Structures are given as C-alpha cells and as structure tokens.
Amino acid sequence: MKPEILQLNPILVPSINQKLNALYTVRRYFEQENKEEYIREIGKSVRGVITGGHTGISRALMEQLPALEVVAVNGVGTDAVDLAYARERGIPVTGTFGALTEDVADLAIGLLLATCRNIGAVDRFVRNGMWVKHPQPSAIPLARRFSGMRVGIVGMGRVGRAVATRAAAFGCSISYTDLQPVGGLSYEFVSSLKQLAEQSDALVLCAAADKAEGIVNAEILDALGKDGFLVNIARGRLVREDDLVHALQTGRIAGAGLDVFVDEPHVPEALFEMDNVVLQAHRASATIESRTAMGEMVLQSLADGLAGKRPENSLTT
Numbered sequence: 001m002k003p004e005i006l007q008l009n010p011i012l013v014p015s016i017n018q019k020l021n022a023l024y025t026v027r028r029y030f031e032q033e034n035k036e037e038y039i040r041e042i043g044k045s046v047r048g049v050i051t052g053g054h055t056g057i058s059r060a061l062m063e064q065l066p067a068l069e070v071v072a073v074n075g076v077g078t079d080a081v082d083l084a085y086a087r088e089r090g091i092p093v094t095g096t097f098g099a100l101t102e103d104v105a106d107l108a109i110g111l112l113l114a115t116c117r118n119i120g121a122v123d124r125f126v127r128n129g130m131w132v133k134h135p136q137p138s139a140i141p142l143a144r145r146f147s148g149m150r151v152g153i154v155g156m157g158r159v160g161r162a163v164a165t166r167a168a169a170f171g172c173s174i175s176y177t178d179l180q181p182v183g184g185l186s187y188e189f190v191s192s193l194k195q196l197a198e199q200s201d202a203l204v205l206c207a208a209a210d211k212a213e214g215i216v217n218a219e220i221l222d223a224l225g226k227d228g229f230l231v232n233i234a235r236g237r238l239v240r241e242d243d244l245v246h247a248l249q250t251g252r253i254a255g256a257g258l259d260v261f262v263d264e265p266h267v268p269e270a271l272f273e274m275d276n277v278v279l280q281a282h283r284a285s286a287t288i289e290s291r292t293a294m295g296e297m298v299l300q301s302l303a304d305g306l307a308g309k310r311p312e313n314s315l316t317t
Helices: 015-024 035-045 057-063 082-089 101-116 119-127 160-170 195-197 220-224 241-249 268-271 290-307
Strands: 003-005 023-030 044-053 070-073 149-155 173-177 202-205 227-234 256-258 276-278
Touching: 003 119, 015 268, 015 290, 035 044, 057 101, 082 268, 101 119, 101 160, 101 202, 101 227, 101 256, 101 276, 149 195, 160 173, 160 202, 173 220, 173 276, 195 202, 195 220, 195 241, 220 241, 241 256, 241 268, 268 276
Parallel strands: 003 023, 003 044, 044 070, 149 173, 149 202, 202 227, 227 256, 256 276
Antiparallel strands: none
16 A cells, blocks of 8 residues: 655646655645545545645644654745654654755846846836837836846855855855855855945845844845845745835835745735836746756655655754
8 A cells, every 4th residue: 555645735747746646645635625624534644744835734734644754845945844843753854955046046146137137127118019109218217237246145055155156157246144154155254134235236135044034124225225136035024025115116225026925925016016126926946947856855755754764854853
C-alpha cells in the first residue's frame, strides 16, 4: 500500500504530479469543500504533508495527523508552519532552499529595470495608441539609468548575493545590511537600514526575515529620497504599505517594483494608477525551471522523511 500524503496546495508541474501519484496516495486537501470532515476521515493514515510557504501548517492540523513523519514546504517561507510543535514531535520540516534563487534574483533586476526605465508605462502608452496622438519626444518623461546605480540590498542571503552579482554586472556599487556582516564578501556592510537607504539609489529587499514587519517605513523611505527606487521580492509585510503609497503619491521616492504584498492577493488600489510602479503577483519563482526543481526537492524530502532519514533541508530535526 502506498503511503498517504496530504497535499495542502497544488503543484503546477505535471511531471511532479505524475511522480507523486505514482509513489503515493495523494489526498488533495485543497480540493475539499468540508476540510474538517475530510481530515476526520483520513487524518490518522497521513504520513506526509506537502504545503506552500504561505499556507504552512498549523499545530491544530498537525495534531490531527498522529502518523505524520515529514512536512515538505514547496517554497522557502516557513513562518506559517508551527516549527516549535514539529520539533517537539521530531517531525522534519523542509523547504526548497536554493531552488528559486536565480529566478527571484532575475525578477528583482527586471523590476528595477522596468521601474527605472518606465517600461510598463511606455508599453501602455504605445498599446493605447497614445504615441500616434502624441509623437513628440516630450510626451514621455525621461527615464533613469540603472547602470552605475548605488544598490542597497536588505538581506544578503542566497537571493541577496545573486542580486548583487547581477547588479554588479551593470556597474552598480553594492552595499548591504543584515543581522551581521557576511564573511567572504567584498561589498560594503552597513549596520543601519536608514543609513543604507540614505546612501542608495535603489533599495532591494531580499531578506527572508520571517518575523520582521514594517521595517521599511516613512523614515526609511524619506532616507531613500525622491530619486530613490524600492524593489521588494522578499516579504510584503517588510514594508508599511500606507507609508509607501503616501511616499509615491507625494513624490518622496521615485518609484517601486513590487512582487509581494501584505494581504495577498489584495494590493493597495492606489498603486494601480501609478506609472512609476511595476506590480507582479508574487511570481518571482514562477518559472518552469524553478518550480520543477522545487518539486523534485519536495519529492526527495518526502522520500527521506518516510524512510526515517533526516531530509537535507530539514529545519527541525
């Protein structure tokens, strides 16, 4: 009999779903209308869980899974998982760390380029027939050069370092802040986020910082200044959205490229009308390559956990 796996979120890569179905009896929790009744029916036989970074898994749900041996998070966020309880029970909780680094860093640079060069706004200008109506060069405001900018990175983990490598290739000077200096890097470490913002043309948020909240507020945005750009591909709650909207509306910063938000999928509507803002739907890792690699890591975590081995990316065992 195949082990039973409770799947809290869908996986969008067909090849990964095929492997899951071949190896396990997959109980698709996310498809159930009456989830409480479903868990009462099948919970005692569930040995593994697949979840996403935003969904995680609560203590209350894990308590209904007495045979649970492993939780595989298809993502890098684990703040929605009760890690303390999993640790008490000796349940490995894994993430797909490293699988999405390159694509997230690519999007960070893409958002910064798109914002500096007004790519989205000019695309709309052409699509809406405005170029024909207003062919004079002055109809479109001049953009900003990205090459050579001073880029400040908040969080110099895997993604932060990948962003730094890409920005450096554009001739940008790099400085960063983190809980402490990262060994082996030539980039300037700045202990104060406010100081980093003051000396940066663009501030890129890469911090995992599961417990941090609202660290980019009006004070930090004022320090970034009217010529500064903000990019967030980390966590929506790192930014005080009301402060950001006000800073953009009043010209206290130049623009923003945002992939994450506080209350997804809800985005502050004031941002929709701003030509100096580029918006994405939490899509930084949404490539075939990243999602396939993440799925393979989930499969490996399940296999190791169910075999009584410590999965490579376990945070709790």
